[in-house]
Amino acid sequence: MSSALPLTRLLHEEAAARGLRDPQAPLPDIPEVFALVRDMPYARASTHDPAGIVREWRGTCSTKHELLAALLAERGVSSTVIACTQEITPPPGAPAELLALAGGRPVVDVHNYLIVHAPQGDMVVDATWPLSAAQAGLPVNAEWRWGEDQQLACTPLETWAVPAGESVADFKARLLRERYTPEELERRDAFIREVGRLFLTSR
Structure with a gap:
Protein backbone atom coordinates (compact mmCIF):
# COMPACT_ATOMS: atom_id res chain seq x y z
CA MET A 1 0.00 0.00 0.00
CA SER A 2 2.86 2.38 0.83
CA SER A 3 3.99 2.49 -2.82
CA ALA A 4 0.65 4.17 -3.63
CA LEU A 5 1.39 6.97 -1.16
CA PRO A 6 4.63 8.53 -2.43
CA LEU A 7 4.14 11.93 -0.76
CA THR A 8 3.19 10.36 2.56
CA ARG A 9 6.25 8.11 2.34
CA LEU A 10 8.44 11.15 1.67
CA LEU A 11 6.90 12.90 4.69
CA HIS A 12 7.68 9.83 6.82
CA GLU A 13 11.27 9.63 5.57
CA GLU A 14 11.94 13.33 6.15
CA ALA A 15 10.36 13.17 9.62
CA ALA A 16 12.45 10.10 10.47
CA ALA A 17 15.63 11.85 9.28
CA ARG A 18 14.83 14.65 11.74
CA GLY A 19 14.24 12.25 14.63
CA LEU A 20 10.49 12.85 14.63
CA ARG A 21 9.43 9.28 13.69
CA ASP A 22 10.82 5.79 13.97
CA PRO A 23 12.21 4.92 10.52
CA GLN A 24 10.64 1.46 10.83
CA ALA A 25 7.19 2.73 11.82
CA TRP A 57 10.47 21.13 6.08
CA ARG A 58 8.92 24.57 6.44
CA GLY A 59 5.88 26.45 5.27
CA THR A 60 3.49 29.33 5.80
CA CYS A 61 -0.30 29.12 5.77
CA SER A 62 -0.43 28.76 1.98
CA THR A 63 2.26 26.12 1.49
CA LYS A 64 1.36 24.09 4.59
CA HIS A 65 -2.24 23.78 3.41
CA GLU A 66 -1.28 23.04 -0.19
CA LEU A 67 0.89 20.22 1.16
CA LEU A 68 -1.80 18.97 3.53
CA ALA A 69 -4.40 18.99 0.74
CA ALA A 70 -2.08 16.86 -1.42
CA LEU A 71 -1.41 14.43 1.44
CA LEU A 72 -5.14 14.09 2.12
CA ALA A 73 -5.84 13.51 -1.56
CA GLU A 74 -3.42 10.56 -1.51
CA ARG A 75 -5.74 8.98 1.09
CA GLY A 76 -8.85 9.71 -0.94
CA VAL A 77 -9.97 12.67 1.19
CA SER A 78 -10.80 15.81 -0.78
CA SER A 79 -10.49 19.36 0.49
CA THR A 80 -10.93 22.96 -0.59
CA VAL A 81 -8.32 25.64 0.02
CA ILE A 82 -9.89 28.77 1.48
CA ALA A 83 -8.46 32.29 1.30
CA CYS A 84 -9.50 35.11 3.62
CA THR A 85 -8.30 38.60 4.35
CA GLN A 86 -7.17 39.29 7.89
CA GLU A 87 -5.48 41.84 10.11
CA ILE A 88 -2.70 40.54 12.36
CA THR A 89 -2.14 42.09 15.77
CA PRO A 90 0.70 40.34 17.60
CA PRO A 91 -0.37 39.22 21.10
CA PRO A 92 1.30 40.88 24.10
CA GLY A 93 3.51 37.82 24.59
CA ALA A 94 4.90 37.98 21.06
CA PRO A 95 8.65 38.53 20.55
CA ALA A 96 9.76 42.15 20.74
CA GLU A 97 10.88 42.07 17.10
CA LEU A 98 7.34 41.36 15.92
CA LEU A 99 5.79 43.97 18.18
CA ALA A 100 8.26 46.52 16.81
CA LEU A 101 7.46 45.63 13.20
CA ALA A 102 3.75 45.94 13.84
CA GLY A 103 4.28 49.32 15.44
CA GLY A 104 0.91 49.22 17.15
CA ARG A 105 -0.94 48.83 13.84
CA PRO A 106 -2.46 45.63 12.43
CA VAL A 107 -0.50 43.87 9.70
CA VAL A 108 -2.68 42.93 6.72
CA ASP A 109 -2.56 39.54 5.05
CA VAL A 110 -4.47 36.89 3.13
CA HIS A 111 -4.70 33.68 5.14
CA ASN A 112 -5.20 30.15 3.82
CA TYR A 113 -6.77 27.14 5.50
CA LEU A 114 -8.74 24.05 4.43
CA ILE A 115 -12.28 22.82 4.40
CA VAL A 116 -11.79 19.05 4.53
CA HIS A 117 -14.63 17.03 3.07
CA ALA A 118 -14.42 14.22 5.61
CA PRO A 119 -16.77 11.22 5.70
CA GLN A 120 -18.12 12.64 8.96
CA GLY A 121 -18.88 15.99 7.31
CA ASP A 122 -17.01 19.10 6.27
CA MET A 123 -14.49 20.33 8.82
CA VAL A 124 -12.34 23.46 9.10
CA VAL A 125 -8.65 22.57 9.35
CA ASP A 126 -5.86 25.04 10.13
CA ALA A 127 -2.29 23.73 10.38
CA THR A 128 -0.63 27.15 10.35
CA TRP A 129 1.01 27.36 13.76
CA PRO A 130 3.20 24.63 15.25
CA LEU A 131 2.65 23.54 18.84
CA SER A 132 5.67 25.59 19.87
CA ALA A 133 3.81 28.78 18.91
CA ALA A 134 1.33 28.35 21.76
CA GLN A 135 3.83 29.88 24.19
CA ALA A 136 3.63 33.13 22.19
CA GLY A 137 -0.16 33.16 22.50
CA LEU A 138 -0.83 32.04 18.93
CA PRO A 139 -3.81 29.76 18.20
CA VAL A 140 -2.60 26.18 17.85
CA ASN A 141 -4.71 23.13 17.00
CA ALA A 142 -3.36 20.35 19.16
CA GLU A 143 -5.59 17.57 17.82
CA TRP A 144 -7.26 16.31 14.68
CA ARG A 145 -10.79 15.16 15.48
CA TRP A 146 -12.72 13.82 12.53
CA GLY A 147 -15.74 15.94 11.69
CA GLU A 148 -14.88 18.72 14.18
CA ASP A 149 -13.88 22.23 13.13
CA GLN A 150 -10.51 23.49 14.25
CA GLN A 151 -9.72 26.99 15.42
CA LEU A 152 -8.69 29.38 12.68
CA ALA A 153 -5.38 31.20 12.98
CA CYS A 154 -7.17 34.49 12.30
CA THR A 155 -10.50 36.27 12.30
CA PRO A 156 -11.56 36.29 8.63
CA LEU A 157 -12.77 39.55 7.10
CA GLU A 158 -13.62 38.39 3.55
CA THR A 159 -13.53 34.74 2.49
CA TRP A 160 -13.22 32.91 -0.84
CA ALA A 161 -12.80 29.31 -1.94
CA VAL A 162 -9.78 28.96 -4.21
CA PRO A 163 -11.20 27.55 -7.48
CA ALA A 164 -10.21 23.95 -8.19
CA GLY A 165 -7.21 23.83 -10.48
CA GLU A 166 -6.14 27.43 -9.81
CA SER A 167 -2.80 28.16 -8.24
CA VAL A 168 -3.20 29.03 -4.56
CA ALA A 169 -0.19 31.33 -4.82
CA ASP A 170 -1.58 33.22 -7.83
CA PHE A 171 -5.03 33.54 -6.25
CA LYS A 172 -3.50 34.89 -3.05
CA ALA A 173 -1.19 37.29 -4.86
CA ARG A 174 -4.10 38.71 -6.83
CA LEU A 175 -6.13 39.31 -3.67
CA LEU A 176 -3.19 41.02 -1.99
CA ARG A 177 -2.69 43.36 -4.95
CA GLU A 178 -6.40 44.16 -5.18
CA ARG A 179 -6.99 44.77 -1.49
CA TYR A 180 -3.83 46.41 -0.13
CA THR A 181 -1.42 49.25 -0.84
CA PRO A 182 2.27 48.73 -1.65
CA GLU A 183 3.16 50.12 1.78
CA GLU A 184 0.86 47.62 3.51
CA LEU A 185 2.32 44.77 1.48
CA GLU A 186 5.87 45.84 2.33
CA ARG A 187 5.03 45.75 6.06
CA ARG A 188 3.39 42.35 5.57
CA ASP A 189 6.44 40.89 3.84
CA ALA A 190 8.79 42.20 6.53
CA PHE A 191 6.55 40.77 9.26
CA ILE A 192 6.36 37.30 7.65
CA ARG A 193 10.12 37.23 7.08
CA GLU A 194 10.72 38.04 10.75
CA VAL A 195 8.26 35.40 11.96
CA GLY A 196 10.03 32.84 9.79
CA ARG A 197 13.45 33.90 11.06
CA LEU A 198 12.32 33.56 14.66
CA PHE A 199 10.86 30.09 14.12
CA LEU A 200 13.91 28.81 12.27
CA THR A 201 16.45 30.19 14.78
CA SER A 202 14.47 28.76 17.72
CA ARG A 203 14.61 25.18 16.41
Missing part, protein backbone atom coordinates in the same frame (compact mmCIF):
# COMPACT_ATOMS: atom_id res chain seq x y z
CA PRO A 26 4.19 2.33 9.51
CA LEU A 27 3.33 5.36 7.43
CA PRO A 28 1.53 8.03 9.47
CA ASP A 29 -2.26 8.09 9.51
CA ILE A 30 -4.12 11.30 8.68
CA PRO A 31 -4.16 12.74 12.24
CA GLU A 32 -0.39 12.28 12.46
CA VAL A 33 0.11 13.64 8.94
CA PHE A 34 -1.73 16.77 10.09
CA ALA A 35 0.49 17.03 13.18
CA LEU A 36 3.69 16.67 11.16
CA VAL A 37 2.65 19.40 8.73
CA ARG A 38 1.42 21.65 11.54
CA ASP A 39 4.72 21.34 13.41
CA MET A 40 6.89 22.27 10.47
CA PRO A 41 8.48 25.65 11.27
CA TYR A 42 6.42 28.61 10.11
CA ALA A 43 8.72 30.04 7.43
CA ARG A 44 8.51 30.54 3.70
CA ALA A 45 9.44 27.62 1.51
CA SER A 46 11.10 28.36 -1.81
CA THR A 47 8.50 26.31 -3.68
CA HIS A 48 4.79 25.48 -3.79
CA ASP A 49 5.53 21.93 -4.93
CA PRO A 50 4.34 19.56 -2.17
CA ALA A 51 7.44 17.33 -2.34
CA GLY A 52 9.68 20.40 -2.22
CA ILE A 53 7.86 21.72 0.83
CA VAL A 54 8.41 18.39 2.59
CA ARG A 55 12.13 18.40 1.74
CA GLU A 56 12.57 21.97 3.00
Whole structure:
Protein backbone atom coordinates (compact mmCIF):
# COMPACT_ATOMS: atom_id res chain seq x y z
CA MET A 1 0.00 0.00 0.00
CA SER A 2 2.86 2.38 0.83
CA SER A 3 3.99 2.49 -2.82
CA ALA A 4 0.65 4.17 -3.63
CA LEU A 5 1.39 6.97 -1.16
CA PRO A 6 4.63 8.53 -2.43
CA LEU A 7 4.14 11.93 -0.76
CA THR A 8 3.19 10.36 2.56
CA ARG A 9 6.25 8.11 2.34
CA LEU A 10 8.44 11.15 1.67
CA LEU A 11 6.90 12.90 4.69
CA HIS A 12 7.68 9.83 6.82
CA GLU A 13 11.27 9.63 5.57
CA GLU A 14 11.94 13.33 6.15
CA ALA A 15 10.36 13.17 9.62
CA ALA A 16 12.45 10.10 10.47
CA ALA A 17 15.63 11.85 9.28
CA ARG A 18 14.83 14.65 11.74
CA GLY A 19 14.24 12.25 14.63
CA LEU A 20 10.49 12.85 14.63
CA ARG A 21 9.43 9.28 13.69
CA ASP A 22 10.82 5.79 13.97
CA PRO A 23 12.21 4.92 10.52
CA GLN A 24 10.64 1.46 10.83
CA ALA A 25 7.19 2.73 11.82
CA PRO A 26 4.19 2.33 9.51
CA LEU A 27 3.33 5.36 7.43
CA PRO A 28 1.53 8.03 9.47
CA ASP A 29 -2.26 8.09 9.51
CA ILE A 30 -4.12 11.30 8.68
CA PRO A 31 -4.16 12.74 12.24
CA GLU A 32 -0.39 12.28 12.46
CA VAL A 33 0.11 13.64 8.94
CA PHE A 34 -1.73 16.77 10.09
CA ALA A 35 0.49 17.03 13.18
CA LEU A 36 3.69 16.67 11.16
CA VAL A 37 2.65 19.40 8.73
CA ARG A 38 1.42 21.65 11.54
CA ASP A 39 4.72 21.34 13.41
CA MET A 40 6.89 22.27 10.47
CA PRO A 41 8.48 25.65 11.27
CA TYR A 42 6.42 28.61 10.11
CA ALA A 43 8.72 30.04 7.43
CA ARG A 44 8.51 30.54 3.70
CA ALA A 45 9.44 27.62 1.51
CA SER A 46 11.10 28.36 -1.81
CA THR A 47 8.50 26.31 -3.68
CA HIS A 48 4.79 25.48 -3.79
CA ASP A 49 5.53 21.93 -4.93
CA PRO A 50 4.34 19.56 -2.17
CA ALA A 51 7.44 17.33 -2.34
CA GLY A 52 9.68 20.40 -2.22
CA ILE A 53 7.86 21.72 0.83
CA VAL A 54 8.41 18.39 2.59
CA ARG A 55 12.13 18.40 1.74
CA GLU A 56 12.57 21.97 3.00
CA TRP A 57 10.47 21.13 6.08
CA ARG A 58 8.92 24.57 6.44
CA GLY A 59 5.88 26.45 5.27
CA THR A 60 3.49 29.33 5.80
CA CYS A 61 -0.30 29.12 5.77
CA SER A 62 -0.43 28.76 1.98
CA THR A 63 2.26 26.12 1.49
CA LYS A 64 1.36 24.09 4.59
CA HIS A 65 -2.24 23.78 3.41
CA GLU A 66 -1.28 23.04 -0.19
CA LEU A 67 0.89 20.22 1.16
CA LEU A 68 -1.80 18.97 3.53
CA ALA A 69 -4.40 18.99 0.74
CA ALA A 70 -2.08 16.86 -1.42
CA LEU A 71 -1.41 14.43 1.44
CA LEU A 72 -5.14 14.09 2.12
CA ALA A 73 -5.84 13.51 -1.56
CA GLU A 74 -3.42 10.56 -1.51
CA ARG A 75 -5.74 8.98 1.09
CA GLY A 76 -8.85 9.71 -0.94
CA VAL A 77 -9.97 12.67 1.19
CA SER A 78 -10.80 15.81 -0.78
CA SER A 79 -10.49 19.36 0.49
CA THR A 80 -10.93 22.96 -0.59
CA VAL A 81 -8.32 25.64 0.02
CA ILE A 82 -9.89 28.77 1.48
CA ALA A 83 -8.46 32.29 1.30
CA CYS A 84 -9.50 35.11 3.62
CA THR A 85 -8.30 38.60 4.35
CA GLN A 86 -7.17 39.29 7.89
CA GLU A 87 -5.48 41.84 10.11
CA ILE A 88 -2.70 40.54 12.36
CA THR A 89 -2.14 42.09 15.77
CA PRO A 90 0.70 40.34 17.60
CA PRO A 91 -0.37 39.22 21.10
CA PRO A 92 1.30 40.88 24.10
CA GLY A 93 3.51 37.82 24.59
CA ALA A 94 4.90 37.98 21.06
CA PRO A 95 8.65 38.53 20.55
CA ALA A 96 9.76 42.15 20.74
CA GLU A 97 10.88 42.07 17.10
CA LEU A 98 7.34 41.36 15.92
CA LEU A 99 5.79 43.97 18.18
CA ALA A 100 8.26 46.52 16.81
CA LEU A 101 7.46 45.63 13.20
CA ALA A 102 3.75 45.94 13.84
CA GLY A 103 4.28 49.32 15.44
CA GLY A 104 0.91 49.22 17.15
CA ARG A 105 -0.94 48.83 13.84
CA PRO A 106 -2.46 45.63 12.43
CA VAL A 107 -0.50 43.87 9.70
CA VAL A 108 -2.68 42.93 6.72
CA ASP A 109 -2.56 39.54 5.05
CA VAL A 110 -4.47 36.89 3.13
CA HIS A 111 -4.70 33.68 5.14
CA ASN A 112 -5.20 30.15 3.82
CA TYR A 113 -6.77 27.14 5.50
CA LEU A 114 -8.74 24.05 4.43
CA ILE A 115 -12.28 22.82 4.40
CA VAL A 116 -11.79 19.05 4.53
CA HIS A 117 -14.63 17.03 3.07
CA ALA A 118 -14.42 14.22 5.61
CA PRO A 119 -16.77 11.22 5.70
CA GLN A 120 -18.12 12.64 8.96
CA GLY A 121 -18.88 15.99 7.31
CA ASP A 122 -17.01 19.10 6.27
CA MET A 123 -14.49 20.33 8.82
CA VAL A 124 -12.34 23.46 9.10
CA VAL A 125 -8.65 22.57 9.35
CA ASP A 126 -5.86 25.04 10.13
CA ALA A 127 -2.29 23.73 10.38
CA THR A 128 -0.63 27.15 10.35
CA TRP A 129 1.01 27.36 13.76
CA PRO A 130 3.20 24.63 15.25
CA LEU A 131 2.65 23.54 18.84
CA SER A 132 5.67 25.59 19.87
CA ALA A 133 3.81 28.78 18.91
CA ALA A 134 1.33 28.35 21.76
CA GLN A 135 3.83 29.88 24.19
CA ALA A 136 3.63 33.13 22.19
CA GLY A 137 -0.16 33.16 22.50
CA LEU A 138 -0.83 32.04 18.93
CA PRO A 139 -3.81 29.76 18.20
CA VAL A 140 -2.60 26.18 17.85
CA ASN A 141 -4.71 23.13 17.00
CA ALA A 142 -3.36 20.35 19.16
CA GLU A 143 -5.59 17.57 17.82
CA TRP A 144 -7.26 16.31 14.68
CA ARG A 145 -10.79 15.16 15.48
CA TRP A 146 -12.72 13.82 12.53
CA GLY A 147 -15.74 15.94 11.69
CA GLU A 148 -14.88 18.72 14.18
CA ASP A 149 -13.88 22.23 13.13
CA GLN A 150 -10.51 23.49 14.25
CA GLN A 151 -9.72 26.99 15.42
CA LEU A 152 -8.69 29.38 12.68
CA ALA A 153 -5.38 31.20 12.98
CA CYS A 154 -7.17 34.49 12.30
CA THR A 155 -10.50 36.27 12.30
CA PRO A 156 -11.56 36.29 8.63
CA LEU A 157 -12.77 39.55 7.10
CA GLU A 158 -13.62 38.39 3.55
CA THR A 159 -13.53 34.74 2.49
CA TRP A 160 -13.22 32.91 -0.84
CA ALA A 161 -12.80 29.31 -1.94
CA VAL A 162 -9.78 28.96 -4.21
CA PRO A 163 -11.20 27.55 -7.48
CA ALA A 164 -10.21 23.95 -8.19
CA GLY A 165 -7.21 23.83 -10.48
CA GLU A 166 -6.14 27.43 -9.81
CA SER A 167 -2.80 28.16 -8.24
CA VAL A 168 -3.20 29.03 -4.56
CA ALA A 169 -0.19 31.33 -4.82
CA ASP A 170 -1.58 33.22 -7.83
CA PHE A 171 -5.03 33.54 -6.25
CA LYS A 172 -3.50 34.89 -3.05
CA ALA A 173 -1.19 37.29 -4.86
CA ARG A 174 -4.10 38.71 -6.83
CA LEU A 175 -6.13 39.31 -3.67
CA LEU A 176 -3.19 41.02 -1.99
CA ARG A 177 -2.69 43.36 -4.95
CA GLU A 178 -6.40 44.16 -5.18
CA ARG A 179 -6.99 44.77 -1.49
CA TYR A 180 -3.83 46.41 -0.13
CA THR A 181 -1.42 49.25 -0.84
CA PRO A 182 2.27 48.73 -1.65
CA GLU A 183 3.16 50.12 1.78
CA GLU A 184 0.86 47.62 3.51
CA LEU A 185 2.32 44.77 1.48
CA GLU A 186 5.87 45.84 2.33
CA ARG A 187 5.03 45.75 6.06
CA ARG A 188 3.39 42.35 5.57
CA ASP A 189 6.44 40.89 3.84
CA ALA A 190 8.79 42.20 6.53
CA PHE A 191 6.55 40.77 9.26
CA ILE A 192 6.36 37.30 7.65
CA ARG A 193 10.12 37.23 7.08
CA GLU A 194 10.72 38.04 10.75
CA VAL A 195 8.26 35.40 11.96
CA GLY A 196 10.03 32.84 9.79
CA ARG A 197 13.45 33.90 11.06
CA LEU A 198 12.32 33.56 14.66
CA PHE A 199 10.86 30.09 14.12
CA LEU A 200 13.91 28.81 12.27
CA THR A 201 16.45 30.19 14.78
CA SER A 202 14.47 28.76 17.72
CA ARG A 203 14.61 25.18 16.41
